Amino acid sequence: MKKMTALALALIACPSLAAETPVSVSGYTMALSNYLWRGQTISLDNPSLQSDLMVEHDSGFYAGVSFETYRYEGDAGEEVKDYEIDYYGGYYRMVTDDLGIGVMAMKYTYGDGGDTVEYTLSVDYRDLGMTVNYDEDVEAWYTELNYGLGLFHDSTLELHAGMFFDAENYGYGDENTPEDSFYDVALRYDYPLLESLSLLLEASYQEYDKDHYLIGVAYWF
Secondary structure, X not given: OOOOOOHHHXXXXXXXXXXXXXXXXXXXXXEEOOOEEOOEEOOOOOOEEEEEEEEEEOOOEEEEEEEEEEEEEOOOOOEEEEEEEEEEEEEEEEOOOOEEEEEEEEEEEEOOOOEEEEEEEEEEEOOEEEEXXXXXXXXXXXXXXXXXXXXXXXXXXXXXXXXXXXXXXXXXXXXXXXXXXXXXXEEEEEEEOOOOEEEXXXXXXXXXXXXXXXXXXXXXX
16 A cells, blocks of 8 residues: 655665756665555565656656555455555755755555545754655644664664554544554664665564564665
8 A cells, every 4th residue: 555755865865866967767676575654564464566766856856656566455354466556746955964855745546446645744854854744535644753874884774763643544443442643663774785786674563553574675776
């Protein structure tokens, strides 16, 4: 279904965006053992293929499209395979050498039908990033903090904490008194195997969906 929308961090980190031409193209393809989104598995703890293509202008405007496979439990309890295609666009700018701000809109569309739109405001200061997201269809807010640590051999460790607000429609908690807020935390590790190939590891915990894990590889271009 949905993916994390911390694209501001990706805009900073992706080396393809440092090109000298006014317009640059970048992207990635990932093979993952799980599809984790804000502490939840969106693939029933099964593998997922994901890809993204983004075009950016040196003014700070960008647009892109992404593709993900996912799974969900059908009405009869069966496992259903599906996919999503997401379209996004926004603006991101470094205000100073340390401070960056951005806005983005993303439309999620699903192979089995339906779509939703989410809006994101991001603020980054050095290695600390914060995003505030609003889903207009679920009418729910999600806020997250991400802090990146540079480690050995150019690897990075990201500490993540997030909180859902006004999230009754997600269905957590008791049926008569659904929870309107819940949290998730995660550790994410990126180890460069080659110049454009990375090993990805993640361990996440969500207040109601409990713990999930991920291992995968990502090819950046």
